[in-house]
Amino acid sequence: MANRVPSGPEGVPFLGSSLQYADDPLGFMERVAREYGDVARIDVYGQEVYQVTDPAAIRRVLVTNATNYRKPSLGGDEGLGGLLGDGLLTSDGDHWQRQRKAMQPSFYGEKLDGYGEIIVRDTTELADSFSDGEHTDIHAEMSELTLRIVVESLLGARIDGMERAIREALMEVGERFQPGPQGFVPEEVPTPRNVRYRRAVEKLDRILREIRRQHEYTGDEDDLLGVLLDRRDEGALSDESVRNEMMTMLLAGHDTTALTLTYAWYLLSKHPEVAERFHDELDSVVEGTPTVADLADLDYLDDIVTETLRLYPPAYVVYRQAAAADELAGFHVPADTIVSTPQWVVHHDERFFSDPWEFRPERWTDEFRRDLPPFAYFPFGGGPRKCIGDGFAMREAKLVLATLGTRFEFDLVSTASLDFVPLVTLHPANPVEVTVRAR
Ligand code: HEM
Structure with a gap:
């Protein structure tokens, strides 16, 4: 086995590189890859992390040697695991495996086709509420829409009127996971942030109970919540575990989409030539309201979503922890090492994408897709822990863009470029204000 030790920034005693990381996580990860290469060693928040940006090595971590790389519980109970418990995103081992198998059918095949109608109906309701010339925050609109869609599709309930409360509570929850030591002040310590967090979680739990009550009357016993409740009735799942899966769906099932x-929408507004081609394609394919069947003929729409996920990947880094020692790209990885595989860095690597900071949907030709090394592009992760909602998310993103795009354009109110705050996912630092223009 190789005994090469990766290099990395020196950092300062005790803190390592924590301050530089907290100041600008994205810039820091880019700089580390540029200066120290495909496997680099960094020291943040008292934790040694190997940053891996070689696609073949990432594939080894996520796929071919996945059994050696578990999900680390970063921050322990104070991290995401404290909120989502043994939900699918944060659990491991036998429980995760059984749950993944039980939940998988809700995300593929016929089930997925059925969600198309809900997606288009909910999006049409939103479109009907827009008026020409109106100003709105498109991030808030998209968050509330994707919340409605995920709750209706998977949990069999309507959340009319509660969207805003849920979105705001989820934002307060998200703040707790902002990079930086302050995020991990134990939950019991009544800092203002912790108090807001606790209240927000209580509010979300109340809403989840309300969704469950509604499901008893309106839900389908075959929808995802129906499957989970069946498992509970069989004694395979506790009430607490059902709650954890519901909370996971609420968070993982709306925020990234x-x-x-x-x-x-931001990129379309900044690139009128792309927007024009997007509208031309819609006008030539869609008659009236878009359907799932139309998606097969909307190739450019697929390229737009694919390129958006490359340029601004909502899941910008994935972490694992090595159980036993391993070798990655010629470097020795000791047992217990935390490994980070940052989509943010790899998706902007010139070795794989020319002009990587340019938004260019045209690059995604069949040939380009075929020649791209595996894991040079991995917005949904990969291997056994690959996003269970990848098909759902792609379908949803395309149908929402198509449904709104046939009727509207959105002009950015400010010409300033986006600033990001990397929370658990990559958020815009400010509201993304647009003017709604009827086409
Ligand atoms: C564009 C949208 C989305 C992106 C970019 C995304 C990204 C990801 C990534 C990168 C992972 C893997 C994390 C890891 O390996 O540590 C993941 C896992 C997961 N995602 Fe998504 N996701 C999206 C949409 C969704 C949707 C719509 C749902 C549910 C409806 C969902 C539910 C989940 C769940 C439950 C997991 C954990 C799966 C497991 O570990 O078995 N995601 N997602």
């Missing part, structure tokens, strides 16, 4: 849509 809302960000994808927000960034897509």
